[in-house]
Amino acid sequence: MGQFLQQLINGIQIGSIYALIALGYTMVYGIVRLINFAHADIFMVGAYMGFFLAPVMAKVFGGAFIPTIIAAMLITGLLGFVMEKLAYRPLRYKSRLSALITALGVSLFLENFCSLPFVFGPQFRKFPDLIVTKQITIPGNLGLSISNILLLDVGVSVILMVLLFWFVNKTLIGKQMRAVAFDKPTASLMGINIDVVISMAFIVGPALAGAGGILYGTTYGMLASPFLGIWPGIKAFIAAVLGGIGNIPGAVLGAYIMGISEAFATSVNSNLGYGIAFAILIGILLIRPSGLLGKFVPEKV
Amino acid sequence: MRRLLAIILVCALIAGVGVGCKKAEVKPTEQVVNLGGIFPMTGSYAAFGTYSQNAMTMAVEEFNTAGGATIDGVKTTINYINEDDAASPEVGASAAQKLINQDKVIGIIGTVTSGVSLAIAPIATAAGVPEIATTSTNEKVTLVSDYIFRVCFIDPFQGPVIANYAYNTVKAKTAAVIYDNANDGTLLLAQCFKTGFEKDGGKIVAYEAFTNENTTVDFNAQLTKIKAAKPEFLYVSCFYGAAALILKQARAMGLNVPAGGSDGDDSPDLAKIGGAAAEGFVFSTNFSSGDPSPKGHNFVTAYTAKYGEAPGGPAALAYDATGLILDAFKTAGSIKGSDIRDAIKNTTFTGISGAYKFDANRNPIKAAVIVQIKNGQQTYLMKINP
Numbered sequence: 001m002g003q004f005l006q007q008l009i010n011g012i013q014i015g016s017i018y019a020l021i022a023l024g025y026t027m028v029y030g031i032v033r034l035i036n037f038a039h040a041d042i043f044m045v046g047a048y049m050g051f052f053l054a055p056v057m058a059k060v061f062g063g064a065f066i067p068t069i070i071a072a073m074l075i076t077g078l079l080g081f082v083m084e085k086l087a088y089r090p091l092r093y094k095s096r097l098s099a100l101i102t103a104l105g106v107s108l109f110l111e112n113f114c115s116l117p118f119v120f121g122p123q124f125r126k127f128p129d130l131i132v133t134k135q136i137t138i139p140g141n142l143g144l145s146i147s148n149i150l151l152l153d154v155g156v157s158v159i160l161m162v163l164l165f166w167f168v169n170k171t172l173i174g175k176q177m178r179a180v181a182f183d184k185p186t187a188s189l190m191g192i193n194i195d196v197v198i199s200m201a202f203i204v205g206p207a208l209a210g211a212g213g214i215l216y217g218t219t220y221g222m223l224a225s226p227f228l229g230i231w232p233g234i235k236a237f238i239a240a241v242l243g244g245i246g247n248i249p250g251a252v253l254g255a256y257i258m259g260i261s262e263a264f265a266t267s268v269n270s271n272l273g274y275g276i277a278f279a280i281l282i283g284i285l286l287i288r289p290s291g292l293l294g295k296f297v298p299e300k301v
Numbered sequence: 302m303r304r305l306l307a308i309i310l311v312c313a314l315i316a317g318v319g320v321g322c323k324k325a326e327v328k329p330t331e332q333v334v335n336l337g338g339i340f341p342m343t344g345s346y347a348a349f350g351t352y353s354q355n356a357m358t359m360a361v362e363e364f365n366t367a368g369g370a371t372i373d374g375v376k377t378t379i380n381y382i383n384e385d386d387a388a389s390p391e392v393g394a395s396a397a398q399k400l401i402n403q404d405k406v407i408g409i410i411g412t413v414t415s416g417v418s419l420a421i422a423p424i425a426t427a428a429g430v431p432e433i434a435t436t437s438t439n440e441k442v443t444l445v446s447d448y449i450f451r452v453c454f455i456d457p458f459q460g461p462v463i464a465n466y467a468y469n470t471v472k473a474k475t476a477a478v479i480y481d482n483a484n485d486g487t488l489l490l491a492q493c494f495k496t497g498f499e500k501d502g503g504k505i506v507a508y509e510a511f512t513n514e515n516t517t518v519d520f521n522a523q524l525t526k527i528k529a530a531k532p533e534f535l536y537v538s539c540f541y542g543a544a545a546l547i548l549k550q551a552r553a554m555g556l557n558v559p560a561g562g563s564d565g566d567d568s569p570d571l572a573k574i575g576g577a578a579a580e581g582f583v584f585s586t587n588f589s590s591g592d593p594s595p596k597g598h599n600f601v602t603a604y605t606a607k608y609g610e611a612p613g614g615p616a617a618l619a620y621d622a623t624g625l626i627l628d629a630f631k632t633a634g635s636i637k638g639s640d641i642r643d644a645i646k647n648t649t650f651t652g653i654s655g656a657y658k659f660d661a662n663r664n665p666i667k668a669a670v671i672v673q674i675k676n677g678q679q680t681y682l683m684k685i686n687p
Contacts, residue, residue, distance in 0.1 A: 010521040231516035266522035
């Protein structure tokens with residue numbers, strides 16, 4: 001029983017990192033119907049921003065965590081804005097496939113460009129200790145323990161999910177986003193500036209990934225290389241599809257399902273842990289092609 | 302007029318051909334041949350690649366300064382060409398093709414990971430170019446053909462070294478293993494530790510895998526299972542980055558048993574990333590910068606002076622591999638691959654990590670060093686002879 005609960009905690013830990021990446025995937029997809037493969041690499045850039053900025057922030061502000069996460073979000077938001085302007089906007093009215101391939105190109109560019117020795121470099125980096133890790137032992141004889149970082153990860157991912165949900169559903173720009181997502185030409189006729197709305201989506205999504213990067217660094221304490229975003233990115237993408245891509249609570253739900261099932265699969269047989277994500281994806285897509293919380297939209301002919 | 306011009310041009314052409322032929326017959330007094338190095342310069346093993354490249358540069362410079370070799374009466378020096386394999390078998394294979402077909406190298410040094418060496422070996426074999434692997438400890442590497450050698454010890458020797466240490470010195474009766482199942486080297490090493498430990502009389506209580514350490518950072522699920530099995534020793538079969546994270550996460554959840562690893566952990570980054578969690582960690586390796594032998598000491602001093610940091614184990618092996626192939630090249634007095642291969646087979650070269658003598662499967666017969674991390678520094682613990 002103790003081991004079961006501890007694996008559940010481990011799963012939640014992994015899941016909350018996936019959740020932060022999945023939110024950005026789902027939001028951009030919801031508005032521009034583009035799977036932004038470079039999203040995982042923006043997550044990576046966010047993590048590296050933490051590595052480079054944390055010492056500076058600690059000097060300027062005294063404390064590092066909150067200023068670093070804000071700075072990283074601003075920088076990744078800016079990166080998302082520039083990326084959309086340079087890579088995706090020229091292709092907006094071309095076929096969806098061109099944009100998808102461009103997204104792959106942007107992803108490869110970011111990974112390899114950042115690997116250059118004078119950019120981030122390919123070597124392992126020790127992520128600065130923004131928060132001192134503390135293990136909190138849960139009373140009882142099960143021998144369970146939770147780290148303060150885990151609580152932070154879960155807290156931040158849930159708060160960001162709620163904020164994003166509010167942003168999309170209650171604010172004016174959020175309403176415009178939904179209108180654009182629903183019908184681009186009509187939204188444009190109603191006086192909505194599509195360029196602004198799409199830019200906004202490409203600022204908010206990447207900013208979330210930036211926050212995810214900082215939490216990833218804080219949680220694990222190491223940045224392996226600029227390719228570090230690939231696997232979390234794939235898992236998060238699966239999580240977003242699982243929850244119903246375009247649906248904000250769905251992304252978080254999917255991420256936790258992914259994390260927890262990964263931890264349990266690993267505890268049953270550690271060789272299975274990695275593959276289980278894909279098995280779940282196939283299973284869910286067979287039963288519910290639009291994801292757990294996704295709406296089933298029949299194709300109009 | 303035009304006719305005259307034509308005759309003059311034809312004469313000039315014939316004369317030119319004559320001169321050209323004559324020139325070709327004249328022997329040059331000096332020549333330069335290429336020697337290839339393939340190492341992971343990018344990706345998770347980049348630190349090993351950098352060490353190796355630096356050390357190989359040093360060895361080639363020393364060889365050229367000492368006068369090079371004499372091939373058919375011509376003074377021959379070496380030009381070193383380095384290629385990146387990114388720790389990927391596909392990239393390594395194309396790097397080997399490039400070195401062999403384009404640069405016509407006399408031999409290849411490399412590489413670090415067994416998986417990539419296994420991809421390079423058939424290409425080098427087909428072209429008849431000798432290859433000396435540096436830190437590829439999987440025994441299958443040199444079994445590809447008799448053109449493939451290595452300068453490190455092999456896993457069936459390395460695994461039991463730490464197994465014996467755990468059983469006899471730490472007095473552990475039970476052990477747990479965590480390993481990367483995406484690398485031929487780490488996969489085999491885990492099995493060799495297990496076999497060795499069981500042979501001593503110990504019991505393996507948990508045997509857990511993870512996949513692709515390049516991107517895996519969360520080992521809590523495996524460690525929770527290991528902790529529940531209550532081992533007295535933890536064996537980590539993977540490279541230093543993942544090993545540091547495993548130690549950190551194990552210590553965080555209260556799994557405080559002694560831990561050990563392999564030559565893949567031989568990097569200052571292990572202690573840097575692992576911090577307090579890496580204290581007391583032991584690993585087996587080919588060479589320690591704390592090795593008391595004078596030759597080793599000189600190398601460490603020269604390397605540190607040139608590159609500003611102490612060399613890790615892979616540097617010593619790349620240095621030895623380069624020294625060995627150049628020594629064989631000099632002895633063979635030929636740029637033919639088969640001649641160099643034969644000279645390597647019969648080598649009596651003494652490198653900084655010991656004297657080299659190859660067994661029938663082209664593995665060196667030499668000692669292992671056990672290193673322990675104390676106060677964040679690698680400390681020489683003991684030497685284990687085969």
